[in-house]
Amino acid sequence: MFRTLSQRVWPSRTVLVREKHTLPDLPYDYNALEPVISAEIMQLHHQKHHQTYVTSLNQAEEKFLEAKEKNDLKTMIALTSQLRFNGGGHINHSILWQNFSPKGGEPEGDLLKAIEANFGSFDTLKNGLSSSAVSLQGSGWTWLGYNKSTNSLAVATCANQDPLEPTTGLVPLLGIDVWEHAYYLQYKNVRADYVKNVFKIINWKDVATRLATARQ
Amino acid sequence: MFRTISQRLLPRCMSMRQKHTLPDLPYDFNALEPVISAEIMQLHHQKHHQTYVNMLNQTEEKFMEAKEKNDLKTMIALGPMLRFNGGGHLNHSIFWQNLSPNGGEPEGELLEAINKDYGSLENMKNIFSSATVAIQGSGWGWLGYNKTTKTLAITTCANQDPLEPTTGLVPLLGIDVWEHAYYLQYKNVRADYVKNLFKIINWKDVAVRLASAKQ
Numbered sequence: 001m002f003r004t005l006s007q008r009v010w011p012s013r014t015v016l017v018r019e020k021h022t023l024p025d026l027p028y029d030y031n032a033l034e035p036v037i038s039a040e041i042m043q044l045h046h047q048k049h050h051q052t053y054v055t056s057l058n059q060a061e062e063k064f065l066e067a068k069e070k071n072d073l074k075t076m077i078a079l080t081s082q083l084r085f086n087g088g089g090h091i092n093h094s095i096l097w098q099n100f101s102p103k104g105g106e107p108e109g110d111l112l113k114a115i116e117a118n119f120g121s122f123d124t125l126k127n128g129l130s131s132s133a134v135s136l137q138g139s140g141w142t143w144l145g146y147n148k149s150t151n152s153l154a155v156a157t158c159a160n161q162d163p164l165e166p167t168t169g170l171v172p173l174l175g176i177d178v179w180e181h182a183y184y185l186q187y188k189n190v191r192a193d194y195v196k197n198v199f200k201i202i203n204w205k206d207v208a209t210r211l212a213t214a215r216q
Numbered sequence: 217m218f219r220t221i222s223q224r225l226l227p228r229c230m231s232m233r234q235k236h237t238l239p240d241l242p243y244d245f246n247a248l249e250p251v252i253s254a255e256i257m258q259l260h261h262q263k264h265h266q267t268y269v270n271m272l273n274q275t276e277e278k279f280m281e282a283k284e285k286n287d288l289k290t291m292i293a294l295g296p297m298l299r300f301n302g303g304g305h306l307n308h309s310i311f312w313q314n315l316s317p318n319g320g321e322p323e324g325e326l327l328e329a330i331n332k333d334y335g336s337l338e339n340m341k342n343i344f345s346s347a348t349v350a351i352q353g354s355g356w357g358w359l360g361y362n363k364t365t366k367t368l369a370i371t372t373c374a375n376q377d378p379l380e381p382t383t384g385l386v387p388l389l390g391i392d393v394w395e396h397a398y399y400l401q402y403k404n405v406r407a408d409y410v411k412n413l414f415k416i417i418n419w420k421d422v423a424v425r426l427a428s429a430k431q
Contacts (some may be wrong), residue, residue, distance in 0.1 A: 048404040085352045137300045138375035138394075139353035160353035179353075180395035181404065189263040189396065 021061075023047075023054050024094050032102040036197045038186045046097070049181055053089030053161070060086055088161035092141060092175060099174050101203035111208040118153040126199060128155045129176060133195045139179040144207070145170030146214045171214040174207045235273050238266050239309050247317045251412045253401045261312070264396055268304030268376070275301055303376035307356060307390060314389050316418035326423040333368040341414055344370050344391070349407050354394040357410075359422070360385030361429040386429035389422045 026032075026046055031039035060082040067075035107115055107122060119125040125144070132155055133142035140159045147154055147170055156168055164172040176198060183194035241247075241261055246254035275297040282290035322330055322337060334340035340359070347370055348357025355374045362369050362385055369385055379387040391413060398409035 044403055052404070081352070137296070138355075180399060184395060184399050188259055189267070 020058050021054050021090055023051050024097065026097050028100075028102055033100055033201050036201045037100075037183075041181075041183070041185050044185075045093075045181060050089070050093040053086045053093065056082065057086035057090050084163075084166075085161050088158075088163035088166075091163045092161055092172075092177070095172055096175050096177055098206045099203055100201050101206070102201065104200050104202060105204045107204045107207065109208060111204065111211050114153055114211060125153075125155075129174075130192075130195050130199075132157055133176045133178050134192050136178050142176045142178065143170065143172055144174040145172055146211055147171075148214060151215070171210065173210045173214070174202065236269050236276075236305055238262075238269050239312065241312050243315075243317055248315055248416050251416045252315075252398075256396075256398070256400050259400075260308075260397060265304070265308040268301045268308065271297065272301040272305050299378075299381075300376050303378040303381075306378045307376055307387075307392070310387055311390050311392055313421045314418055315413075315416050316421070317416065319416055319418045320420065322419045322423065324423065326419065326426050329368055329426065340368075340370070345407075345410050345414075347372055348391045348393055348410050351393050357391040357393065358385065358387055359389040360387055361426055363429060366430075386425070388425045388429070389417065 023046070026042070029039075030042040030046070033042060060079055064076055064079045064083065067073075067079065106112075112122065115122055115125050119128065129142055129144060136142060136157050138159065140157055140162075141164075142155065142157050143164045145154050145156050145164055145168065146152075149169075153173070154170055156164065156170055158164055158167055164170050164175070176195060178191060178195070183191065187194040238261070241257070244254075245257040245261070248257060275294055279291055279294050279298065282288075282294065321327075327337070330337055330340050334343065344357060344359060351357065351372050351374075353374065355372055355377075356379075357372050358370070358379045360369050360371060360379055360383070361367075364384075368388075371379075371383060371385065373379055373382055379385050379390070391410060393406060393410070398406065402409040
């Protein structure tokens with residue numbers, strides 16, 4: 001309603017009305033993913049790390065719009081790094097919380113068919129995702145993504161909080177966060193154990209829904 | 217002596233490569249408390265740094281095997297592993313020396329250089345802290361020395377990229393902001409870790425590095 005009013009009162013000037021990003025709720029309690037991921041990690045990861053990305057993203061967008069108003073192109077460009085890092089952090093973690101479920105399960109139906117068509121078997125996919133996640137240097141994410149051009153699945157990695165689709169064009173289906181904050185309090189330096197265990201809590205229905213949507 | 221014999225007996229033999237080893241800490245694991253916990257020091261040294269050393273040795277071995285076969289593609293493919301693990305070994309070897317339970321304050325030529333290039337120690341620390349806290353992802357903040365311009369410089373490197381091979385700056389003081397360096401104690405509050413770290417800097421070591429770089 002606010003947008004329409006501004007267009008009627010000032011028909012010659014479009015005022016950019018920006019909705020602030022907000023931290024999405026988790027679809028389960030902090031302790032729901034134990035013993036795979038501790039409540040302590042879930043709470044810090046959600047309320048501190050993801051919240052900070054949301055807050056910083058809102059700040060970066062506000063500064064960007066102010067710079068745009070002044071036609072300050074240098075500042076707009078300088079802000080893209082903050083936009084990518086915090087925007088990516090918000091996008092990635094919003095997907096992650098939905099990718100998890102205490103009940104876990106297995107892929108089925110069209111998703112399973114696609115996995116078998118592209119990787120041979122579910123086990124081969126798991127091995128591919130795992131080795132990619134474990135060998136990632138520094139902070140980043142390993143993804144199972146969907147390539148719309150070739151109608152195929154792919155395993156890809158992104159550094160830091162680079163979001164999959166803007167960076168590679170692949171549609172994100174399932175993400176594995178290997179920033180140390182995702183596992184260190186519980187698994188210390190043994191990232192491999194964390195990655196192995198994470199497969200027990202994947203919400204394959206959510207992954208299947210994302211694939212179905214991407215294929216539309 | 218072994219080398220001489222092997223050179224006489226096997227004139228075309230592989231070069232004798234010395235393996236890298238994990239350097240000892242110059243203090244106990246608990247010596248840097250309460251700034252850095254013993255648990256972090258032990259994991260950081262015995263697990264993280266040790267792994268960089270092991271992987272560096274493995275990578276160098278594979279590199280030499282590839283070189284023997286003139287397999288250039290493999291030599292090139294091994295580059296990232298060499299950089300990551302070699303950098304990890306270089307960086308942490310400097311880091312353990314950069315820290316001390318009774319580090320003191322900068323003095324003499326080091327303090328002069330800091331005052332000349334940054335106005336004051338406080339100003340240098342502020343710039344160094346902001347740059348380091350703002351690193352996106354894993355990496356290191358560095359106080360380095362530019363041999364060309366004969367000035368100090370503050371910069372950051374991603375992941376385990378080693379300062380000198382990456383930028384040409386000689387490393388004087390590094391701040392590790394990989395989450396494993398502080399998370400068990402400081403959780404997501406990297407700023408508190410960086411602030412506290414200044415209480416345990418071994419400024420004598422930093423001064424020695426500067427003096428060596430100036431030679």
